[in-house]
Amino acid sequence: MGNDVLERNLVLVERMGLTRGLPPEVISTMLDYAMSLRMGGAPCVRVLKFLIPATVVPQEAIVRAVAWLCVGKIAISTQVLFLKWVLTFFDMIDSKDHLRSIYGFIFNFVTEEHLCPYICHLLYLLTRKECVRPFRVRKLLDLQAKLGRQPFLLHLLSLYKVFCPELVTTALPSKLRGGFKNHVTPWKGVLNAIQKRNTGQVTSDIRLTIGVKDGSNSRKRKCNHLQLPSLNSAVQRNLSSTNSRKVFPLEQLHSFPELLDNLHRIELPSQMGSLLGSSLALCYLDYVQDDSAFLRLNFWLGHALHEEFLFCSREGGSGCSSETLHFLNRLISTQNFLQEGFFSTESFLYKFLNVWDGSLLRPQILGLLSHIPVVPSSCIHQLLFEPLMQLFFSSTLFFKCSVIECLNDMLLKWLTWHSVYSVEDGLDISLNSHTPMNMTLSGFMDSVMELVLFVGRLATVGLQLEGCSSLLLSFVLDFYETVCDMFLKFELPLVVMPPVGVFYPALFATDPVSVDRLCFIMCRYKQNLTAAKFQQQEAKHVFHISSQTYREFNRYQLLMVSTLWNSRLFQPGMAVEVDHNLLALSKVPEPSASFTLIRHPAFVGYALDFHLKCWPERKDMDLKSVKAGKHWEWYLEFLFSHGYLGLQQFVQSNINWHPGSGTKSQGQGDGQPTNG
Amino acid sequence: MDRLEDLASSLETLAFHGFQTPTVGNGEKESPAIEILRIKEQMSNQCFEMIVKLQSGESKRSCSASDAEKDLPDYVNTLEEAEITHFNKTLALHRMQVWHVISEKLKQRDPEAEAMRKLTNHSLDLCLKIKTLQQESFELQDQITALQKQRLDLKRLTHEKMKEMEELKTKGEHPVAEEYRNVLQKAQSYLEKYQKMVAIEQNVLRGIIIASKVNWREDPKLREIAMTLEDITIPDD
Numbered sequence A: 001m002g003n004d005v006l007e008r009n010l011v012l013v014e015r016m017g018l019t020r021g022l023p024p025e026v027i028s029t030m031l032d033y034a035m036s037l038r039m040g041g042a043p044c045v046r047v048l049k050f051l052i053p054a055t056v057v058p059q060e061a062i063v064r065a066v067a068w069l070c071v072g073k074i075a076i077s078t079q080v081l082f083l084k085w086v087l088t089f090f091d092m093i094d095s096k097d098h099l100r101s102i103y104g105f106i107f108n109f110v111t112e113e114h115l116c117p118y119i120c121h122l123l124y125l126l127t128r129k130e131c132v133r134p135f136r137v138r139k140l141l142d143l144q145a146k147l148g149r150q151p152f153l154l155h156l157l158s159l160y161k162v163f164c165p166e167l168v169t170t171a172l173p174s175k176l177r178g179g180f181k182n183h184v185t186p187w188k189g190v191l192n193a194i195q196k197r198n199t200g201q202v203t204s205d206i207r208l209t210i211g212v213k214d215g216s217n218s219r220k221r222k223c224n225h226l227q228l229p230s231l232n233s234a235v236q237r238n239l240s241s242t243n244s245r246k247v248f249p250l251e252q253l254h255s256f257p258e259l260l261d262n263l264h265r266i267e268l269p270s271q272m273g274s275l276l277g278s279s280l281a282l283c284y285l286d287y288v289q290d291d292s293a294f295l296r297l298n299f300w301l302g303h304a305l306h307e308e309f310l311f312c313s314r315e316g317g318s319g320c321s322s323e324t325l326h327f328l329n330r331l332i333s334t335q336n337f338l339q340e341g342f343f344s345t346e347s348f349l350y351k352f353l354n355v356w357d358g359s360l361l362r363p364q365i366l367g368l369l370s371h372i373p374v375v376p377s378s379c380i381h382q383l384l385f386e387p388l389m390q391l392f393f394s395s396t397l398f399f400k401c402s403v404i405e406c407l408n409d410m411l412l413k414w415l416t417w418h419s420v421y422s423v424e425d426g427l428d429i430s431l432n433s434h435t436p437m438n439m440t441l442s443g444f445m446d447s448v449m450e451l452v453l454f455v456g457r458l459a460t461v462g463l464q465l466e467g468c469s470s471l472l473l474s475f476v477l478d479f480y481e482t483v484c485d486m487f488l489k490f491e492l493p494l495v496v497m498p499p500v501g502v503f504y505p506a507l508f509a510t511d512p513v514s515v516d517r518l519c520f521i522m523c524r525y526k527q528n529l530t531a532a533k534f535q536q537q538e539a540k541h542v543f544h545i546s547s548q549t550y551r552e553f554n555r556y557q558l559l560m561v562s563t564l565w566n567s568r569l570f571q572p573g574m575a576v577e578v579d580h581n582l583l584a585l586s587k588v589p590e591p592s593a594s595f596t597l598i599r600h601p602a603f604v605g606y607a608l609d610f611h612l613k614c615w616p617e618r619k620d621m622d623l624k625s626v627k628a629g630k631h632w633e634w635y636l637e638f639l640f641s642h643g644y645l646g647l648q649q650f651v652q653s654n655i656n657w658h659p660g661s662g663t664k665s666q667g668q669g670d671g672q673p674t675n676g
Numbered sequence B: 001m002d003r004l005e006d007l008a009s010s011l012e013t014l015a016f017h018g019f020q021t022p023t024v025g026n027g028e029k030e031s032p033a034i035e036i037l038r039i040k041e042q043m044s045n046q047c048f049e050m051i052v053k054l055q056s057g058e059s060k061r062s063c064s065a066s067d068a069e070k071d072l073p074d075y076v077n078t079l080e081e082a083e084i085t086h087f088n089k090t091l092a093l094h095r096m097q098v099w100h101v102i103s104e105k106l107k108q109r110d111p112e113a114e115a116m117r118k119l120t121n122h123s124l125d126l127c128l129k130i131k132t133l134q135q136e137s138f139e140l141q142d143q144i145t146a147l148q149k150q151r152l153d154l155k156r157l158t159h160e161k162m163k164e165m166e167e168l169k170t171k172g173e174h175p176v177a178e179e180y181r182n183v184l185q186k187a188q189s190y191l192e193k194y195q196k197m198v199a200i201e202q203n204v205l206r207g208i209i210i211a212s213k214v215n216w217r218e219d220p221k222l223r224e225i226a227m228t229l230e231d232i233t234i235p236d237d
Helices: A004-019 A024-035 A041-050 A059-071 A076-088 A097-101 A103-111 A116-126 A134-147 A151-163 A185-197 A199-203 A240-244 A256-261 A272-277 A279-288 A291-311 A322-338 A343-353 A362-369 A380-393 A397-421 A441-465 A470-484 A486-490 A500-507 A512-539 A547-564 A580-585 A604-614 A623-627 A630-640 A645-654 B002-016 B032-058 B065-107 B111-172 B179-211 B220-227
Strands: A428-430 A438-440
Touching (some): A004 A041, A024 A041, A059 A076, A059 A097, A059 A103, A076 A116, A097 A103, A103 A116, A103 B179, A134 A151, A256 A279, A272 A322, A279 A291, A279 A322, A279 B111, A291 A343, A322 A362, A343 A362, A343 A380, A362 A397, A380 A397, A380 A441, A397 A441, A397 A486, A397 B111, A438 A441, A441 A470, A441 A500, A441 B065, A470 A486, A470 A500, A486 A512, A500 A512, A500 A547, A500 B065, A512 A547, A512 A645, A512 B111, A604 A623, A604 A630, A604 B065, A604 B111, A623 A630, A630 A645, B179 B220
Antiparallel strands (some): A428 A438
């Protein structure tokens, strides 16, 4: 039309908006000007495109704009653009109570097909319990019948269901994938540039502080879904309207006593992600066990994780930015603090494991993995074990060690949870209220059994692949230190012996630390099994440890004593039986004694040292002389004094040997070391 | 040219014989062409035998894929067990032999043995350090687990207490005596009825405002009404 004055002024404001963002009053005026269509439809679109707020968006502006929407003169595409604008800058709206007052007016637009997804998203962010009314539920269900089970309708309905389950009786899927789409597209580029400049401005208002917006990483900052939004301390919080509702906003909490005083009237912020950073907020969330809050938090978390890792296109090796790291570390510390995992993290991990390469953010992903709650044994293979196995076999040594450590952590958490939450003599354990699953004691034991057997298999193959590396062996023995004490430390009536593929590499290990730990583990197994047997006989409990477990244990015991003490390693009848012709070929004298406490690769150093100390002048070292008389006793003491308490315990509890006695009796598991 | 002639003549003889291998006397050497023919005959005989066997064997055992799949884990396990046993035995024998040689070497007095002894002593010192650190970390892990158990227990107790509080709250809302209960119920039903009426009126009013397509924000009185159309609770002022 050629209105030059208008054009010049618009350009001025546009420039300011695109570079520095506009102050609240300007936003108010410009929004009103645009939505009233004073100069036609085209300037409206143009204004919306550069309407970037610098600090906050006054809610009155939005209310006015909605009123203009009701007049009905704006084109549909412009209405859509306006709604996208509201959703993009929703966090910057200073207060939402006026918006909630016109909830009904906003709800009215849900019948408009083109606006429906955006309206549903906006309503999702605004809904309170009072807003859920039967006629609204009915309307949404009607829409669903007309449009089909659209995700935006399902999300809104499930939120309604959380608030008022009696009003929403239709079945809704409990796991809703993805979420509402991000609508930031028209303002993406500008947002990046502005936020880079305005980093200082936002921090001044943060009270319960968390992740400061890191402005340095502008290249990766496409959609800000990984930034933990700050708990907005609303600038104009002193409005009387909030006081009249006697509600205490979470942002204003500063200390724990304050939390306790106001426990009954705290209002959660609209951006649930901001809770992740503050421990007070997490405390509140934990105590109140508000299902709607958890639903919203899970929804936001799932959305953020999916967008960043699963759905976004990778431009030049994304994922390892400091932002991602920071976010994941925060998430892990949150889960540690709450001592439970989030449902959305769990489902994200199952999907991510299938596409993970094993090295991207390994400590963080494995850290998140260890918080997965008990998985039922029917799906544990498919969900957890299959992807881990695939990653495991072709990975580095460190990855293998990390995975075993992660699974050890997971087992510890499951066992801790069981020992606290299982009811005495009860067979029914309900998991935390956010997972709709109940698990019986036997189901839990099945899952634990599956996990232990799986790690046994992993360890066996891992040790074979890595040539029985001491590092991997150490992590594996860590795991079995947890497993051996399941009965006594965690009251779980389950005993699982390590597999053959773990036992032998540990027994034949070249470092004394591993052998000592194996001895310690076997002693613990003995104590656990004896206690279990005793309880079984005394109290006649429900559980039953199979005789096969006892047999396995006895076999291992026998083997250890025969190897370390009785010099009967390769003899027929022992588990590692080798033909004597083959042994003769090796040209090693007395092959069956090659792993006794004197000649074992782990201890031969000590034996030689001892020999040197005893007979320093002897030129010709003969280790057999260590076995004679008092020297044997001294040698054992010498060995134990180096800190090998496990070995000491094993020898003292299993070998019936009297120091100082001259008799040499040969028995299974007792007697003097034989000269053989 | 000679060679070509030879080849040609041998092919001629073959053609005469109808491409059957002629019987060869014991001492005579076979020409290569005839050898090839012989091999070809043998192979075709063998193929024929195989076909016959296969065809007869087909009817004997019809093995379905699901049957095979059922047996598969057992076979895999057997294989794995055999593999593990083999690995372990090899490990034992290997270690035995290597360490026999090493210990023999360590017993000697030459400079190489000295160096090896120093290395052994150094590694044993390291083992001592490792042992103490491991002991420490084991105890720390025990403490951590105990603490985590305590925290989880506290969490469970907190939840139980919160539940109790909720129950008390709902119970405590009616501290009045039995006789007031009826009055309260009546009042409650009246309140609900009027709330329903108000809700309907609000909806109707909202519908009118929307349908009339008027900007309710501009007029202050209309604005006041519009902003209260969501409230059904009585404000305490």
